[in-house]
Amino acid sequence: MSDTLPTFEDVRAAAARLAGRVLHTPLLRHPLLDELTGATVLVKPEPLQRTGSFKLRGATNAALLMDPEARRHGIVTHSSGNHGQACAAAAHMLGMKATIAMPSDAAAIKIAATRRWGAEIVPFDRHGVDRDVLASVLAAERGATIIPPFDHPDVIAGQGTVALELLEDAAALGLVPDVFAVCTGGGGLTAGCVLAFEALAPRADVWAVEPEGWDDTRRSLEAGHIVANGPPASGLCDSLLSKQPGALTFPINHRHLAGGVAVTEAEVFRAMRFAFDHLKVVAEPGGSVALAAVLAGRVAAKGGVIGVVISGGNVDPAVFARALAA
Structure with missing residues (x-):
């Protein structure tokens, strides 16, 4: 594996390479989401991707x-x-x-x-x-x-096509995100999205969103160097339970991210229920954290445009039932 950091051109090349092999997922909007946030919210629903996630x-x-x-x-x-x-x-x-x-x-x-x-x-x-x-x-x-x-x-570049699609589809609507919220574990999706935003929307604030107790990226950004997670916390957001940011992902994310925020289990369940009720999307806990941050006002852009990724929908039925009942 090369230790050379990928570039936006690698993201562009990945998009061409993946054409016809992965789905170009749509942008979703809902008036209630705009009303609750005071912004124009563009949702990128990767649960609709083949295999049910951006991965x-x-x-x-x-x-x-x-x-x-x-x-x-x-x-x-x-x-x-x-x-x-x-x-x-x-x-x-x-x-x-x-x-x-x-x-x-x-x-x-x-x-x-x-x-x-x-x-x-x-x-x-x-x-x-x-x-x-x-x-x-x-x-x-x-x-x-x-x-x-x-x-x-190569993984980072492939994941960056999520943001590339979002930005190109937003541009077709005459919109440019002011803020972008992305679900973050080891930081591969986040780093790929950062590459796209640096090139196409450099003034946007990109926020890493993590579950409480697994906010290693947030703490690493604040420390200025990689900080590992502590003792095991809740395993609800199982897709985001990385030990620490990556040696390749963190330098990319550190140079551009506006910061990181952490969300609670209750906020995650609220986001899962909102996605189901209003967007008609089944989202897993880890895939819902960015939407949770937007709904909770932890990532905001009053009067602006917010891009948000729902990164996956492979949820255990019992966990999904808990979200619907919460």
């Missing part, structure tokens, strides 16, 4: 850039679900083998969806096993290539 973009871009010999030996990754499913789908698309290390307590719906693509699932203890070491061991055994969940230039 397919980065995984597919990285897989497409592998040479034929590397493809012959397949890919390996570790994931709580969305990236694993995306790698499995990308491998299936390109006729490769995929081995996915997944926490043994990962959402059953994500494990089943990953297995349906034909991937080999290797379970591990989320709190007792170093997932990066495990992935390295699995890759060495198989001669396979590791596609990390976020800290990889």
Whole structure:
């Protein structure tokens, strides 16, 4: 893997490479959302993406850039679900083998969806096993290539197509976001979106949004260097439970992000219910944190334009029932 930081041109190239392989998801609006925020809110609904999250973009871009010999030996990754499913789908698309290390307590719906693509699932203890070491061991055994969940230039570039599409679709409406809220775990989606905003809307304030107790990006931005998460907190937002920002993602995010905010479980459930009731989108907890921040007023632009990503919709039915009942 190259340690060279990706650029906006890499995002542009990824968009061309992914055309016809991933969906160009639409922009959604709702008058109640505008009324509640006092802004024009543009929602990018990645639950409508194939595999149900934005992760397919980065995984597919990285897989497409592998040479034929590397493809012959397949890919390996570790994931709580969305990236694993995306790698499995990308491998299936390109006729490769995929081995996915997944926490043994990962959402059953994500494990089943990953297995349906034909991937080999290797379970591990989320709190007792170093997932990066495990992935390295699995890759060495198989001669396979590791596609990390976020800290990889090709993955970052692929994820940046989320913001590229949003900005281009907004421009077609005569709109430019003043503020952008993005769900943040390890920072791959955030970094890719930053690259697009730096090029096409450099005056916009881009905010990283994380769940309470897993706000390593917020704290790292404030400290000016990478800070790891502390003792395990709530696992509700399972798709965002990274140990710390990435060595590639953090330098990109640090140079441009306006800051980071954290949202509560109650705010996450409110966002999930709002997305279901009004946008007709099923959103998972981790995929809802950016919308939660906008609804709670933690990310705001009165009289302006707000872009917000719902990043995934692969939610366990029991968890979704809790959101609807909250």
